[in-house]
């Protein structure tokens with residue numbers, strides 16, 4: 001447990017990551033007392049949270065466009081965003097500690113008060129990040145293990161133009177890679193076996209950074225293949241077979257090229 005004296009310094013870092021979470025929701029949004037924003041019923045807020053909700057409303061259309069453009073498909077249903085303007089609300093819905101926002105089971109997208117406070121500048125990015133999770137969740141089920149966590153987070157961070165991975169640099173991410181702390185791109189996950197950063201010896205920030213840069217590099221390497229792969233995944237194709245069909249290569253070999261003296265890391269341990 002961290003001492004209270006260091007908490008103010010630690011908090012901004014801990015609040016870095018937006019994330020989908022597998023934990024169960026206890027109360028329902030109705031029990032929390034959310035109300036629909038008068039100007040936009042897709043946004044639900046607690047009584048007194050109207051100003052925060054209006055800020056979310058001003059960002060929502062652009063974030064939806066960004067996610068739909070990346071994923072290549074529209075949302076199956078209109079996204080609904082739950083805005084918590086106090087921490088008890090957020091902590092009742094999101095059991096994962098130290099996140100600024102989350103999508104929890106039942107595809108409930110919840111924003112924390114941090115994005116209306118000291119993290120207000122991150123709202124646009126984190127909203128897009130969470131909407132990417134929601135978009136996949138609507139088609140494949142919440143945080144489906146048919147896609148590895150590194151891919152969920154890499155895609156969401158790409159939709160957010162880096163949002164969720166701001167607190168590790170490319171240099172730190174590449175240093176970890178060169179030390180052998182690497183995402184396993186060949187991993188298969190299941191409901192009982194989900195692999196996050198610590199499973200690879202990575203901090204959550206290094207994990208998000210490696211995940212983001214790998215997905216970004218895969219898209220840059222062959223945009224047409226990337227679109228084809230994403231379309232297949234969203235039609236429930238097997239993750240690795242769909243990749244091989246789209247890229248005519250196996251994922252692990254290709255992704256490793258991008259880190260081993262490729263477009264992500266140079267051969268001296270720095271970032272290009």
Ligand SMILES: [Zn+2]
Nearest residue numbers: 018019020156
């Ligand atoms: Zn996430």
